[in-house]
Amino acid sequence: MKVQILGMGCPKCKLLEQNAREAARELGIDVEIEKVADSDTIMEMGVMMTPALAIDGNVKSAGKVLTKDQVARILKGGK
């Protein structure tokens, strides 16, 4: 599973990445976490507000920092 953190590297982006790493670790899921900071790539994915989180190329959230529990729900297949 590939988790993408979309953002320019601001504190909120870093916090979202941290929450995603912790969620994956607690769930025992092997994930590849990729940081996407290129604005053209972010726009091509249709994301107008960062930070955003995508799972296997599917954007699940934009413009907010999901908590660890919220990321965990998404990783488990929820919304």
Add this chain to the structure above:
Amino acid sequence: MAECSCGSGETNLLFACSGAANTGFLADQVMRTLVRRKCGKGTCLSAIGADLSGYLASARASTRNLVIDGCPVACGKKIFEGKGLPFVHVVMTELGVEKGTTEITGDLIEEIADKVAAAMKA
């Protein structure tokens, strides 16, 4: 460019029908005028209809989605309703424009953009 939420303030997303008629052309031009005035960020209505995840997530997270339809067929409105997304709706033909007859001029675009900008703030 994507907007970092570290900044303060609201994010308005603007969607225009861009249909084939003069009213669709006007809707598109009004959207672009509002983008130039920094009333919001222009984005793609068709991408919402196509279920593209990044556009849907952005529309769910925005402060306000403005859907500019050209005529009463209201394709934009139907798309947003179908996706269960919140939106503010304006229709060009409800602002004194006649489908198929009104000539779309620069002055008209500015005049209608003024009205739509006011509707956004209401």
